Amino acid sequence: MRKVLPLILVMFLMAAGFLIVDTLSPKAQRLPKPADEKKKVIPEVIILGKDAKLGKVTFNHVKHNGGEYNIGGPILCIECHHTAQPASDLDKIPPHKTVWPIGRTTTLTAELFAADPIKAGVAACRDCHARSGRKPKLLDELPSIVDPETKAVTKITNQLAFHSACDACHFEIQFRTTGSKVPNATNCATCHKSTAKKH
């Protein structure tokens, strides 16, 4: 999630990405609409933080994953959907080790999703990273990571999961690109928009 991909790989994936988009999207549009439509499309804009006191966060999913928001190449699905890849690949990005669904052998891509949205196995972050004190839908308890040095255990709540995942990349971009419009981790209102205006 925080790792910058080697340039070669990024360029390869970029090329592959264009091919996928080119060849798959027209076909995908022609498919008949299944009854369970809701589960089968990649959401374009997602309203997060509906319960957050500071206000909800409008996350433009399609701009982040469709190549418009660029990190020297399109952002890969697995940069965020970290459980949607085989366990062998997670060995390279500690502390990640959990895959979903259990035993999966595929890596989430737009192509994989277009081929079979159910088999692509995408789970919402919040189904595992529940709010503090809540039992997540998919796991017995909140995900946690253990510090290899201190053995301290950190529970990855929704707040921590989203903030780390989102901020790490924005910080890098802000650092690299002048005039970038990425949110600023210390300016909460760059993401959280309060609807109830104070008078």
Ligand code: HEC
């Ligand atoms: C990059 C965008 C972004 C920035 C910047 C950001 N947040 Fe968040 N924050 C989120 C997202 C996304 C969630 C997860 C919402 C969800 O669970 O749906 C969240 C969740 C939270 C929650 C937990 C809400 C709950 O009860 O479930 C708190 C508290 C919070 N943020 C506070 C802050 C504070 C304080 C700041 C500024 C120091 C801040 N956030 C900056 C995106 C951001």
Ligand code: HEC
């Ligand atoms: C920059 C981060 C990011 C990238 C890149 C990304 N996603 Fe997502 N995706 C999210 C977030 C955040 C959610 C909302 C999770 C939640 O509601 O807890 C989501 C939700 C989804 C959902 C709906 C899941 C559900 O059950 O509600 C699907 C399907 C999905 N993404 C597919 C993809 C595919 C396919 C790709 C790659 C082409 C991709 N995403 C790339 C962050 C990302």
Ligand code: HEC
């Ligand atoms: C199937 C459950 C599951 C889903 C879905 C899931 N996570 Fe996680 N996440 C975990 C577990 C478990 C860990 C602890 C490390 C491990 O076991 O892989 C973790 C760790 C993390 C970490 C801490 C590690 C680090 O690199 O800093 C972040 C951040 C994170 N997840 C963000 C997300 C985001 C964002 C999404 C959605 C796009 C998401 N997770 C979806 C289970 C999940």
Ligand code: HEC
């Ligand atoms: C791998 C990199 C990466 C990750 C991860 C990422 N972003 Fe971004 N984000 C970007 C880039 C690139 C831009 C566009 C910057 C620009 O236009 O100059 C952006 C812009 C934004 C913006 C401002 C523009 C808009 O669309 O409203 C928001 C809000 C935002 N991101 C929210 C999030 C949230 C919430 C998450 C976590 C769920 C997240 N981002 C994860 C790279 C990332």
